[in-house]
Amino acid sequence: MADLDQSSSNDLSVDSTDSSQDSKLEFSEDEETLITRMYKLVGERWTLIAGRIPGRTAEEIEKYWTSRYSTSQ
Template identity: 70%
Template structure:
């Protein structure tokens, strides 16, 4: 798609737009993940590491950032 190759001193580097949006994709949670985060938050509060332990492939930092961007009520 939007891949481009750069060559320098015999080495080829592939640059993909997927790399640029990797941060955004980290915050895209499936419906099941979202439901689990909500349920776990209601049970254990802001214990992000404990919640992350229930969702394979997710870190406590990702879950906390997701929660804060989606559900934070800082007014």
């Protein structure tokens, strides 16, 4: 019985990690606008862009940009 409880708690921790990862890729309209404007000004300087958006990392912004505006289609 203890093993069953432990495995279900592990499943919950995996699920919560996955959902928090997805929510980080959701950007508000204001954030998207700012990213686009900053990209036009400074290019792929993700750290500089992330510095203008509280709570976002350069990696998140770069991942968002490449998933949204990737030219390899």
